[in-house]
Amino acid sequence: MHPLRSLGVLWLLPVALMLKENCVPRKSVPYHSNNALQFGEQGVSNYSTMLLREDLDLLVLGAREAVFALHLSNISNKQASVKWEVTPTQVKECENKGKDRETECKNYIRILHKMKDGRMFVCGTNAFDPECDYLRYKNGELTFDKAGEDGKGKCPFDPFQRYASIMVDDDLFSATSMNFLGSEPILTRSSPGYIRTEFKTSWLQEPNFVSMTWMPESEQSKEGDDDKVYLFFSETAVEFDCYNKLVVPRVARVCKGDLGGQRTLQKKWTSFLKTRINCPVLNSKLPYVIQDSYLWCDFKLPWQNCIIFAIFTPQSDLSDLSAVCAYSMSDISKVFSEGNYKTPVPVGTSFVKWVMYSGEVPVPRPGACINNEARKLGITQSLELPDRTLQFVKDKPLMDQAVEPIEGEPLLIRRGATFTRIIVNQVQAADGQKYHVMFIATEEGTMLKAVNYDGEMFIIEEVQLFQPPQPIKIVIFSNVTGQIYAGSDSGAAQIPLASCERSSSCVDCVLARDPYCGWDTTDEKCVLLSSSQRELIQSVTQGNASLCPVADPVQPVSLSTRPGGELKLSCPSPSHLTNVRWEQNNNVLTFSPRQQILPDALIILNATISDSGRYRCLSVERSKAGEFSTTVADYQVSIDPTDTGNKGLTSVSQPLTDSLSIAGLQAAVALLVISLTALLAWNFYKKHIPLPWKCWTAQNSSSDNNHVVEAGHSFIQKGVIT
Template sequence: MHPLLSLSVFWLLPLALMLEEDSPLGCDPRKSVPYHRDNAHLFQEEGVFNYSTMLLREDLNVLVLGAREALYALDLNDISKKLASVKWEVTEQQKAECKNKGKDPETECKNYIRILHKMEDNRMYVCGTNAFDPECNYMSYADGKLTLESKGEDGKGKCPFDPFQRYASIMVDNNLYSATSMNFLGSEPILMRSSPVSIRTEFKSSWLNEPSFVSMAQMPEGDKSEEGDDDKVYLFFSETAVECDCYNKLVVSRVARVCKGDLGGQRTLQKKWTSFLKARLDCPVLESQLPYIIQDTYRLCDPQQHWKTCLFYAVFTPQSDTSDLSAVCVYQVSDISRVFAEGKYKTPVPVETSFVKWVMYSGDVPVPRPGACINNEAREAGITQTLDLPDRTLQFIKDRPLMDQAIQPVGEKPVLVRRGATFTRIIVNQVQAADGEKYNVMFIGTEEGSMLKAVNYDGEMFIIEEIQLFQPPEPIKILKFSNVTDQLYAGSENGAAQIPLASCARSLSCMDCVLARDPYCGWDKVVGKCIALSNSQRELIQSVKEGDASLCPDAEHVKPTNQSIWPGGNLKLSCPSPSNLAKTSWERDNRPLTPSARLQPLQDGLLILNASDSDGGRYRCVSVERSKTAEYATTVADYQVRIAGSGRGGQILFPQPRTGGPSVAGLQAVVGLLVVSLLVLLAWNFYKGHLPLPWSCGKKSEQSQESHEEGGVHSSVPSQEPPKPAQVEDKPLMSGRDNGSSNNHSRGEAAFSAAGGENDAPELNLTSLQYIDDESEI
């Protein structure tokens, strides 16, 4: 067996029994909400991309949004309203230098805003990639304007060079903690605190080995600590496992932590972290043979509880293309802290095959404990800061920053596993439902631009809805939410979106509202609507754990809709399913409908093909949805279908013509208009002489005879008196056969005149028989 595969299977065998019948695999959202502009407030500006950095300034009622070469101040209640903006573009010289280093001038050689934090003086600290030359600055918002100060600072170690490289940062007590790359090539990853004393990690693979940084969070572990402990800063990332005894690279998920008061060592680890420790994070998914990779985390703390009860929600995706599952695992801070404070270390051991093997360290551990913060026990020993730590402790942590024990999630299994939707970001909001309990609602962004809203009810994962935020679909790069506005904000490559945490109006009936099991929403019997709990002082109907729709009052009966169809015609009866968890069925005349070639049930309705007189009747669409308590049926649609033209006794009644009404009057008006147009056309032709006037036919004949007597053989020449209108061309009717050439025309006229003279027949005026060969003359 391949060494990599054998190691993966060895890690996952103990987890197989944990994920049998109670696995949340394949959990579908109850409702799928397609994209619509009314779903959310949207913001985007033409020519600007990568809306991936956000800072909530609830004190200013502003959302500060960082994009490529631009920063915006948006109305926190409606981000489609831009309050202010400022450009931060690279110069042509910077772009040229970036291009000379082999980077794309149109994509990489731009300034991508990556760091955006609030300072204690209400200013904002902002950093950008700046054409692969990171730079930081200070920004303020006042009098409706965003202003960038001209105090550019070196951003190396604070902001990534590469705009497409993962990074993490956090501002703690005006000190910036950042995890990124220190150099242009991205080959020197570091975790650094910029001030007051610059502290960073060692450039050793045992510390950081090709990492991909995810997020950072602060934990107030020094608050009211009996041990006199220090606050911690946690870093979540993934990296190539140094402890893996295999030929191929194996990527694993990690959590690391440092102490806020760390100042580095005196001789060993000068200006380096003396408290850097890391451990593996497990999120076991049964189908996977390789560890899942962490993509994002969110720290959730109840302000009324101790910090040890805080939770880290994390989303994971597979590291191979053989699986299309994504997962959410939850970790307790107390479990993570215990591994670092009490767990065993891993140590490197050289072996004969000339590579290093990592095994559990079983020797003596120095005192003070390597990687520990300065606490009361250390202070009693005369060690008041990390500069006082002995070299033995510092050398130990320099060589062995990795813990042996992996950190398992709560319940030792994911709280959510979903197939098909690749998770990218997560945030969690705690809300109190009508039953008085608090529930953690997860909002999960995906690669497809949709957002899942899900809750875990006593081990049962329930996805309330999936909303499509962006069209065309594009990955959600950042998620934030505000407790002040109860709004959620998402950023993507081409824009930002804002939606409410509660979307109760999508439920139109009490049963639909209760079966949604949304802790934000309940049914108000007084107004007859599904509304947010925070907007009502009355008691609302809600059952989030059970989905007990029997609490609802009796619903009003659906009135039948009349539908007509001609014999032999087709008709579709619409019946949209109220939820993805419901099953619809059809009844005909209060009996279950039997599908046939002419009656075909569809996913969203019923199709009647080649209708006959026997297909008339009452058709009812019934939806059945099961919750934890029972199955609940409701009528979605009701139709009374009549075969048009069918009367009593089976006689066919043919349609009768209408003799009155707007259609008859309109027809009369059209006929009148055609008559008037014809009269005008005739008058115009009489005026042009194209048609002879009835009363002048006899006069023209007499004038022709007189002209013939005077003109002899030239009788074909038209008389000059009385004058007639100008003509395009005169042609005899017979000229149509020989194409009317001028020579044939003359010979024909002469011959005709001579013949007339010999037979003494009455002369014929050819001009009165003009040939009209051009439609434009009509």
């Protein structure tokens, strides 16, 4: 293969990957104030903590040095607010410790949970001295109890450090750092009785906490089991032999009723176990790290049917892929309750290797909750567990088997803006089937809406929520309002589950394959299924637009120009998945120097009499059901020899400055040629590509020189390129 062909193959690799990833949203909705209801106040930032108070019809929003109570149906309507600012003395002390007074030495609200008595438990970073308090909403006002409770071990010191927390029956479970430096990561339960993890690298090593969830595993349990709290995080692995630090995604588990041990593991978790959680992305050599998770459950079914949806991003800067994987709670639980343990084995004098433990496992099983088996042995609480069991789990908290995703692969892989948060909602479509719809937030302030149809990942749309683009830091969903709430540095946004009105025709509505939407033939508009009593047209798995009635023909627009003049015929594409096809007098047009086909227009240059006639622009979109074409624009063009007007470009809906001139094309081509020439010259100079005569000489001197392209690198066996 010629070196230039090798280079061409390399250029095509990203394209091949993009096709495999199926990452193109059908529609991209640019930022507009109508996209979402917005909230933000001047001088306040970091809207990254949210609490749904559906009992009060409120969204409680935590930001920097402020808490807001917003109307749940319209967050633009502020009901109340309260400040929680640090004092000048606290700012000074924080600054003396080397922190920035304008960014770090503030009070960032990080913990916000509802309690049984209706109060809210709130914690803030408090200028690197975390503090907690209780918040009440009464008579339209927010007020603090001013309890001044120590927040260490509950709330992070650093406002930019990842953490996780959950409130279960007024017991706060929190994963954060215990000290100012952020070097003592812990998983704690604040009450009843303070309990935490060991300060050992085998328990937690440089973790990046992500999220926590509670599972009511004691309900109707035949084993008499306890409820569990699961923690998702990434950390530096101890079990791999690497020169550099390797980060792996984890899931850990503790028992809700764990009280610690009597002698061994006093006031420490006796049930802490962790294992790897895999999300294989295109055979990547480095594991992707978890960024967020969402627990979806059908509360009519047992907890084993719950699903964890998680988003993953690469730990290397060499990739810009993000992925979504889904896991069965029964698979996760099985790894902890039945899986093998790993054990450290000394190798030499200064190295420890982790291998699968094959020895005898103590009874009761290490890391298990108190269940019927333990009660038969006279053990009714963790304080009564034998030291042999406790010492085992203290030394071996790591499981050998990793948790694999459902179907063994990601639901979605996408190149571009990094995923930050995810929520999932289940909806029943017109076909009677239920589908999981994923709403995925990104670092660029957009929200993806995606569905997996029998292994086919389909991205319905991508909507820009914030301007300028900025990372979305939190996303939650209310079953009461059917609304999604998102927070970023500059403010909060509220969007519905679906905006069916974005589809203006039946074909567009059906090809959108949105399980929330269908075409109403009576009202002739795309509407929510839940808001209509009529039978709507919908085809989510196939995208069968042939179900639509024949649409009214598009009325042609008359245009004329003089011989030698120019015309621009606009044709806005309804989606990213369509191909545009132009016809002149029912004959398909192809690109030519005088008739230039752009993604959104046809430009006719130096018009002649032969350019007269009927022009139609058709949008062609393919789905599982076939190929569907829709007339988007229709023009009747005439070339008038008596027209004495300017020879400038005539455009239907766009000004001259938007058009593409021949000079512009020539300049662009010239610039491209110069750039490619410079690139090749640089590669020749650096010897990344051999000179043609050297390559020819090498080919003639050895008949065994074969070119191989593997993993994006081109080389010649026994040859010149390495």
